[in-house]
Amino acid sequence: MTEQLNILVWNEGVHEALNDPPHIDEIYPDGIHGAIAAGLRSHYPDADISTATLATNNEHGLDEETLARTDVLLWWGHKAHDQVSDAVVERIQRQVLGGMGLIVLHSGHFAKIFTKLLGTSCSLDWRNEGERELVWTVKPSHPIAEGVDSPIIIPEQEMYGELFDIPDPDDLIFISSFTGGEVFRSGVTFTRGKGRIFYFSPGDQEYPVYHHPQIQRVIANGVRWAAQPDLDRAAPSVSNRSRGWFELSDQSAL
Template identity: 80%
Template sequence: MNGELRILVWNEGVHEANNEPSHIGEMYPGGIHGAIAGGLRSHLPEADITTAVLADADHGLSEEVLAETDVLLWWGHIAHAEVGDAVVERVHRHVLGGMGLLVLHSGHFSKIFTRLLGTSCSLAWRNDGQRELVWTVKPSHPIAAGVESPIVIPEQEMYGELFDIPDPDDLIFISSFAGGEVFRSGVTFTRGKGRIFYFSPGDQEYPVYHHPQVRRVLANGVRWAAQPDVVRSAPAVTNPARDWFDGAKQH
C-alpha cells in the first residue's frame, strides 16, 4: 500500500453535545469520534486521521474532503434523519468509486448504510449492559489478524438476530450475549469499487472504543477497506467501439 492513508472518523456528536448519557463526557472527553481516532492513531501512526461531526458545514463531508479520504468511519445513533440527502448521495458516490467505509454500531440504521445495502438493516436489541463475547469465525481474513477470540466486552448493548442485511461477502465475527442471543457483528460487503465493513460493538453508554481489541479490529478494518491506489470513479455504462470486437474476431 503506497503513501499515507487518509482516514476520516465521522460521528453525529449529538450525545456529547447534550451530555446524554450524563457520564459520556467523562468516558469520551474528546467525543466518541476522538476515542475512535485515538485508537486508530495507536495502530496507524503514519496515517492522516481527522474527525468530523454532524454540526460541521456539510456535516464535514464536502466533495473536497471526501475526494481526499481513503476510508470513512461512520458512527450515528439518534440523528440519522438529520443527515442531509445531498451528503448521503455524495458519500454513496464516493463509496461506489472506491472509498472504504466502516459503519459502526447503530450506524446500521444510517441513511448511507441502508442505501448501500438496500434492506431495512433492522435488528433485535435490548440494553441492560450485559457481557458480549465477539467470536472470530473467519480467522484467515485480514480484519481478524491478531485479534483475540473471543473479545470479552464486559458491558454492552445487545444486538441480536434477525439482522436484516443481504448475505455478506464475509462473515468475520459473531457475537453472543449473556441472554443467549447471537448476532453477526462483523461483516463485509463490496459495492461498486468500495469495500464496506460493519462492526457492531460500541454503544455510547459504555467505554467500548477504549477496548484494545476493538481498536485493533477497527485498525485492521481500515487497512482492509483502504484502496489508495484505486482510481476513484464510479462504475458507469459505456458504449465501447466496435473496432475492438471486430479486431478480436480476426485473432
C-alpha cells in the same frame, strides 16, 4: 501504505452535545469520534486522521473535496440519522462506488448511507441492560481478524441480536453472543462498486467499548482492509461501444 492513508472518523456528536447519558463526558471526554481516532493513531501514527460531526461546517464536514481525498470513512450515528443531508449521502455513495472504504459502527446500521448501499432495512433485535458480549472470530483467515483474540470479552454492552436484516455478506468474520443467549453477526463485509464496506457492531455511547484494545485492533484492521489509496477513484459508469471495436469475423481473436 499507512503513511499515505487519509482517514476520516465521522460521529453525529449528538449524544455528547446533549450529555446523554450524563456520564458520556467521563467515558468519552473527546467524544466517541475522538476515542476512535485515538485508537487508530496508536496503530497508524503516520496517517492523516481527522474527525467531523453533524455540526461541522461544509455539509457535516463531508464536502466533495474532503471525501475525494479520504481513503476510509468511519461512521457512527444513532439519534440523528434523519438530519444527515440526502445530498451528502449521495456524495458518499458515489465515493464508495469509486473505491473509498466505509466502516459503519454500532448503531450506524440505520445510517442513510448504509441502508442505501445495502438496499435493506438493516433492522435488528436489541436490548440495553449492560450485558456481557463475547465476540467470536469465525473467519480467522480474514485480514480484519489478524491478531484478534477469540473471543473478545466486552464486560458491558448493548445487546444486538438476530434477525439482522442485511443481504448475505461477502465475509462473515465475527459473531457475538450475549448473556441472554442471543447471537449476532457483529462483523461483516460487503463490496459495492469498487468500494469495500465493513460493519462492526460493538460500541455504544453508554459503555467504554472504543477504549478496548482489541476493539481498536479490529477497527484498525478494518481500515487497512478497506483502504485502497492507489485506486483510480472514478466510479463505474455505463459506456456505449459500437460493434467496430471487435469484429466477430476476426478469427485470430478467438
